[in-house]
Amino acid sequence: MTNAAVFKDHDADRVVRMKWWTSRVAIYTALIVWAIVCLFPIYWTITTSFKLAPDVMRGNMVPWWDFTPRWKGWESLGISPRLIGEVSTVREEFLKRFWNSAIVATSASLLAVVLGSLAAYGLSRFNYRFGFMRNSDISFFFLSQMILPPVVLALPFLVLYRSLDLLDSQIGLILLYTLMVLPIVIWIMRDQFQGIPVELEEAALVDGLGIWGAFIQIVLPIALPGMVAAFILSLVLCWNEYFFAALLSSTNATTLPVMVASQTGSQGINWWSMAALSSAAILPLIIVAIFLEKYIIKGMAAGAVK
Amino acid sequence: MVWGAGLLCVGLAAWQMAFEMDRVGQGFGNWRPVLYAYILWATALCVSQVMIRGEAGKRTLFVLPAALFVISLVVFPLLFALYISFTDWNLASVDGPKPNGWANMVQMWNDQFYWNALKNMVYYVMAVSVEYVIAFGLALLLNAQIRARKFFRVVFLLPLMLSPVAVSWMIGKSMLEVRFGPISRLVRELGFEPSFFGSPEIARFMIMAMDAWTFIPFMMIMLLAGLQALPREVIEASKVDGASGWQSFKEVIFPLMLPVSVTAIVIRVIFKLKLADIIINVTSGGPGGATDSVTSFIFREYRDRSNVGYGTLLAMVYLVLIIIFVTLLLKLVSRWMERPA
Numbered sequence: 001m002t003n004a005a006v007f008k009d010h011d012a013d014r015v016v017r018m019k020w021w022t023s024r025v026a027i028y029t030a031l032i033v034w035a036i037v038c039l040f041p042i043y044w045t046i047t048t049s050f051k052l053a054p055d056v057m058r059g060n061m062v063p064w065w066d067f068t069p070r071w072k073g074w075e076s077l078g079i080s081p082r083l084i085g086e087v088s089t090v091r092e093e094f095l096k097r098f099w100n101s102a103i104v105a106t107s108a109s110l111l112a113v114v115l116g117s118l119a120a121y122g123l124s125r126f127n128y129r130f131g132f133m134r135n136s137d138i139s140f141f142f143l144s145q146m147i148l149p150p151v152v153l154a155l156p157f158l159v160l161y162r163s164l165d166l167l168d169s170q171i172g173l174i175l176l177y178t179l180m181v182l183p184i185v186i187w188i189m190r191d192q193f194q195g196i197p198v199e200l201e202e203a204a205l206v207d208g209l210g211i212w213g214a215f216i217q218i219v220l221p222i223a224l225p226g227m228v229a230a231f232i233l234s235l236v237l238c239w240n241e242y243f244f245a246a247l248l249s250s251t252n253a254t255t256l257p258v259m260v261a262s263q264t265g266s267q268g269i270n271w272w273s274m275a276a277l278s279s280a281a282i283l284p285l286i287i288v289a290i291f292l293e294k295y296i297i298k299g300m301a302a303g304a305v306k
Numbered sequence: 307m308v309w310g311a312g313l314l315c316v317g318l319a320a321w322q323m324a325f326e327m328d329r330v331g332q333g334f335g336n337w338r339p340v341l342y343a344y345i346l347w348a349t350a351l352c353v354s355q356v357m358i359r360g361e362a363g364k365r366t367l368f369v370l371p372a373a374l375f376v377i378s379l380v381v382f383p384l385l386f387a388l389y390i391s392f393t394d395w396n397l398a399s400v401d402g403p404k405p406n407g408w409a410n411m412v413q414m415w416n417d418q419f420y421w422n423a424l425k426n427m428v429y430y431v432m433a434v435s436v437e438y439v440i441a442f443g444l445a446l447l448l449n450a451q452i453r454a455r456k457f458f459r460v461v462f463l464l465p466l467m468l469s470p471v472a473v474s475w476m477i478g479k480s481m482l483e484v485r486f487g488p489i490s491r492l493v494r495e496l497g498f499e500p501s502f503f504g505s506p507e508i509a510r511f512m513i514m515a516m517d518a519w520t521f522i523p524f525m526m527i528m529l530l531a532g533l534q535a536l537p538r539e540v541i542e543a544s545k546v547d548g549a550s551g552w553q554s555f556k557e558v559i560f561p562l563m564l565p566v567s568v569t570a571i572v573i574r575v576i577f578k579l580k581l582a583d584i585i586i587n588v589t590s591g592g593p594g595g596a597t598d599s600v601t602s603f604i605f606r607e608y609r610d611r612s613n614v615g616y617g618t619l620l621a622m623v624y625l626v627l628i629i630i631f632v633t634l635l636l637k638l639v640s641r642w643m644e645r646p647a
Contacts, residue, residue: 027450034444035461037519042464044488045476057486115372122368138369145376147576147632151604151621155390155614156383164341179379182372211364240469242583243601247608257471261587271480278472285467293460300524301531 042282048275049073056271073272077280094259094280101239101256104170108177109234113227115178116185121215123186124193125201139190146183150243153179158247168249176244181234188233191302192226193219229299232292236285256281314343348374391619396612410619420620423598424627426510430581430599433514434574438567440518441525446555448526449533466523470583477516478588503589506596513597516584521577525570532566533559568639575635579628600624 048056050069060067071080078091122128123139133141157176158167166172196219204214220227242257249258260281263274289296352370355363394406414420448459468476481487482502490500503509536559544554582601585591591598591606600620607617 027447027452030443031447031452031458034447035458038461038465040488041473041476041481041519042468044481045472048480061488115375118368119372122365126365126368128366128369138373142372142376145380146573147579147628148380149580149601149621149624149628150582151601151617152387152625153380153383154605155608155618155621156387158608159390159614160383160386165338175379179376182376186372211361212367215368236467240471242469242471242586243605246586247605257469257583260469260475261471274475275480278475282468282472285469286464289463289467290460293456293463296463297459297527297531300527 042286045275045282046279048271049279051272051275053271073276076270076273077276079276079280094277097254097256097259098280100170100253104173104177104253104255105235105238107170108174108238109181109231111174111178112181112185112234113189113231116182116230117189117223117227120186120189121193121219124190125198139186142186143183145179146187150180154244154247157244161248168252170253172248173245173253173255176248177234177238177241180241180244181237184237185230185234188230188299188302189223189226192223196222225295225298226302228292229295229302232288232295233299236288236296239285314346344378348378387618387622390615391622393615395615406615410616413616414620414623419595419598419603420600422595423600423603424624426596426598427579427600429510430514430517431575431578433518434571434578437518437522437574438525438571441522441570442529442563442567444522444526445529445533448530462526463523465520468520470517470520471587473516473520474584474587477519478512478584482512503597504593506593509589509593509597513585513589516588517578517581520584521574524577525574528570528573529563529566532563532570536562564643568643572632572635572639576632 044061047061047063047069050063050071050073051060051067052070052072055067058067063069071082074080075083076090077094078088079094083091119142123135123142128135128138130138153176157172161167161169161172164172166175200218200222201214204218205211209217240257241255242261245253245255245258246261249255260274260277263277351374352367355366355370357363359366392405392408392410394404394409444462448455448462452458465473481489482500484490484500484502487500490502493500501508502512540558540562541554544558549557580601581599582605585597585599585602586605589597591602595603604617604620604624607613607620
């Protein structure tokens, strides 16, 4: 009697358990497959930068097992244990591009975060009237910049910068990039500020702080994580920007993506040096992604969930 | 003070204009001074707001800098673009711009490649729906009860961080390389002859795939945020009521996710309309313009032919089309959302 009952239970249990296991296996298979899809190109690029020509042609993939890693690719950038102590023009060239990218991206993001946070704060707190423009119109005006395709601006800017002597200068790129990421920053920050209770500032005003005092001393510290998120997102976008950089810079202000692209076009690609250059261009952001992933996700989630 | 700075700015601009036209003997080598005068005027405007209007001015000061920045960098160039789009300006020629009326329009009307690029954009935008399905699937996976969730989240996020230019080398030029790229090898193992950028359809598909690879994480994260904000009770209630996994997804989760989905898709479409970097670097529009997006087409018009006037007209027409398209899309979406489900 009791035995039979136990067996029945056991049977049902097994069905449930089977189902659970199959779903587990399916989920993890899907996860791992997609992880490979995401990681393999990065893995391929980084390993290729340590390969020699025969290794590339034979399609060797695993370092130390089917090929010996060499510094050949990195030597073409002047970065390798052997060359690091010596003076190298290639390395200087590369570092110049690298710094251009870094300076342009950080200053543009910084400017965008400052301008954008101020505007977003104003729009989320006060009621404005500029002529016929109300708050919602102003917000729409800012956000509508997002749909502006870069081609439309590229040419007028080319001509404008030429007459302003800003062509091929970092300032020119910084201004354009700021313009490009500003709507995104405003979008994220408006969401952030709306999440902060107005009572906090009212209390600060009662205590004798001005509007700006309340903003700087009370609101800013609370909104700081959001600002970091917006900053990092803009940083990523600016670092990767190619279109404007390719059109508006030629020698001085060229950024890393332009350098990568110009190498691609040349005849007879040097696989190892291209791979090294690409790795160098993507590594900073991969590091950013690994350590600051929380902020990136926070920034992108800000607009999605209302 | 504002008026003074404004006058200075306008005066300098007029002087410089006159100098360029050889009316005045003395002038500056470039327009920089006008720019400085403009900045001075903008600062003066901001300061005066506070001084004249007091508290209200301080409030205006929050929005004013950004507004001035955007207006001066968008509205002015746009007006300028409108002007040059009706000229026959070629940067290589020394004459400078000359208005040529509707000639550019006529040229555009007969330009097969431009219409072809627009048609390609339709395909590219339609690819967003496939990306959406994959992104939703991944978001559901990440939202399931799994181990090492943080690891998978970071890994899935990585493609978004890579610059399209690097991606076009990493995947487009090296992994898809016909002789010894790993994907070509795999295809050959499977018994096909690899040729990724030979036929128009496959080339277009490869471009879509590369673009999808970079941008799926973007949609995925928005959808994941939406999933995590869902009220847990509703899903549990549907489980208690005996809904199977698929049923509870179709009847409960998907409808609740609609607003987030719409936001994600609209933003993705907007980004898609700017697609260019990968095309410029991998195929530069080939074979025969089959992969051209409007942006990459105009880019080549500028860079290779310096055809400023015509290219700008194309860009302006594209802008108008985009505005119409996005407005319609938003209207459609809002009407559809209001309809009781």
